[in-house]
Amino acid sequence: MTRALPTHALLGAALALSLLAGGAAAQQAAGQPSGAEPEVQAPVPEVGPGRGRLGPGQVPQTNEPHAPTGMPAAPPPVAAAPTPVAPIPAPPPLGDRNQADAAELELQAALRGERIAGRITIPNATAANLIQPAGREWREFHNRILTWVGGVAVLGMLAVLAGFFLIRGRIRPEAGMSGRTLLRFNLLERANHWMVASCFIVLGLSGLNLTFGRHLLLPLIGPEAFTAVSAAGKIAHNFLAFPFTLGLAVMFLLWVRDNIPNRLDLEWVKKGGGFIGRGHPQARRFNAGQKGMFWITILGGGLVAASGYVLVFPFTVTDIAGQQAAHVVHGLLAVLMIAAILAHIYIGSIGMEGAIDAMTTGEVDENWAKEHHALWVEEEQAKARAPVPGAKPAGAG
Numbered sequence: 292m293t294r295a296l297p298t299h300a301l302l303g304a305a306l307a308l309s310l311l312a313g314g315a316a317a318q319q320a321a322g323q324p325s326g327a328e329p330e331v332q333a334p335v336p337e338v339g340p341g342r343g344r345l346g347p348g349q350v351p352q353t354n355e356p357h358a359p360t361g362m363p364a365a366p367p368p369v370a371a372a373p374t375p376v377a378p379i380p381a382p383p384p385l386g387d388r389n390q391a392d393a394a395e396l397e398l399q400a401a402l403r404g405e406r407i408a409g410r411i412t413i414p415n416a417t418a419a420n421l422i423q424p425a426g427r428e429w430r431e432f433h434n435r436i437l438t439w440v441g442g443v444a445v446l447g448m449l450a451v452l453a454g455f456f457l458i459r460g461r462i463r464p465e466a467g468m469s470g471r472t473l474l475r476f477n478l479l480e481r482a483n484h485w486m487v488a489s490c491f492i493v494l495g496l497s498g499l500n501l502t503f504g505r506h507l508l509l510p511l512i513g514p515e516a517f518t519a520v521s522a523a524g525k526i527a528h529n530f531l532a533f534p535f536t537l538g539l540a541v542m543f544l545l546w547v548r549d550n551i552p553n554r555l556d557l558e559w560v561k562k563g564g565g566f567i568g569r570g571h572p573q574a575r576r577f578n579a580g581q582k583g584m585f586w587i588t589i590l591g592g593g594l595v596a597a598s599g600y601v602l603v604f605p606f607t608v609t610d611i612a613g614q615q616a617a618h619v620v621h622g623l624l625a626v627l628m629i630a631a632i633l634a635h636i637y638i639g640s641i642g643m644e645g646a647i648d649a650m651t652t653g654e655v656d657e658n659w660a661k662e663h664h665a666l667w668v669e670e671e672q673a674k675a676r677a678p679v680p681g682a683k684p685a686g687a688g
């Protein structure tokens with residue numbers, strides 16, 4: 292027979308159980324084993340629902356155990372013992388002998404104008420140079436010599452051409468225009484000439500801007516416009532080098548045969564090319580003056596282009612000394628060539644009536660051609676009269 296437990300006995304048992312449970316929680320909070328397995332703490336405290344990430348408006352939570360309500364707060368975790376750190380050596384005193392020696396040596400080298408270089412660990416080996424004495428000579432060349440040579444060559448040539456125009460005026464065919472024409476340059480020759488010419492003009496102007504722009508253009512158009520012009524000029528200068536070089540190669544192949552110097556050229560030079568005095572020296576397709584222009588274009592343009600590529604791809608084939616030499620060659624040859632081409636542009640346009648037709652329509656007046664290229668006209672007429680191979684003579688059945 293079972294007897295019912297009295298009510299006060301049940302209440303007493305419930306109170307005892309509750310006290311036991313509270314005691315176990317307090318023991319866990321203090322890090323003491325409670326008889327069950329100890330809980331392992333995460334090495335990095337996790338924050339929010341995802342590690343390291345908080346939802347909008349979320350308050351960071353830690354999984355550190357909380358003391359149950361009404362219980363005393365858990366004591367802070369015991370700090371780990373600090374790892375021993377090796378002592379950092381004190382920096383050498385300011386007046387250290389070695390440092391002073393190095394600084395003194397560098398100063399003396401700088402005063403003597405010697406090279407000053409250091410040691411670096413980055414791949415760009417040239418960055419180790421702080422001072423390269425040849426750089427001073429190069430700067431002197433760029434800022435003074437090139438400016439003077441370029442200025443005298445270009446302005447001098449413009450002055451000579453203006454003087455020549457005032458004295459001689461526009462050269463016209465003595466017999467006047469005949470109205471009959473003959474083909475002087477075919478489409479390929481003309482298109483290639485204008486490709487070379489337009490590249491050269493942009494290359495020349497953007498190059499002159501590098502030397503003279505700061506002195507001449509900047510005060511005229513102001514810093515913003517000058518910056519925009521110079522930046523565009525630099526891009527054009529670098530990229531037009533390629534079609535210019537291609538044009539030079541095509542020009543060489545098209546015209547080299549007619550530009551080999553011969554005895555006639557000496558006669559042409561002796562007679563001043565017909566510009567001085569009266570009478571026209573004999574010439575085939577190109578006279579001595581034009582042959583000179585051809586070789587200036589091919590050799591001068593070729594060297595300017597080659598030295599330009601050395602500058603566009605720095606340190607690819609040369610060291611710093613080579614870079615500076617390439618710049619000297621490029622700058623000097625370019626300004627001399629610009630001066631020569633100014634004479635060519637003059638004589639090909641306003642200086643001589645009828646000349647420009649050769650490069651626009653390709654057809655020149657017969658009288659113009661007979662005056663300047665009499666032997667070439669004879670050759671062309673002989674070619675025209677020559678029977679076409681395979682063709683039957685007129686009247687033959």
Ligand code: HEM
Nearest residue numbers: 487488491492581584585588632636639640646647649650
């Ligand atoms: C606006 C600029 C230019 C004009 C008006 C011009 C005009 C001419 C003309 C009319 C001829 C044909 C001459 C003839 O019938 O015998 C010619 C030929 C030639 N041009 Fe130009 N040219 C210009 C720019 C250039 C430039 C920049 C170069 C080289 C970089 C150049 C190189 C040559 C060469 C090598 C010849 C063949 C040789 C000669 O006739 O002198 N030209 N040009």
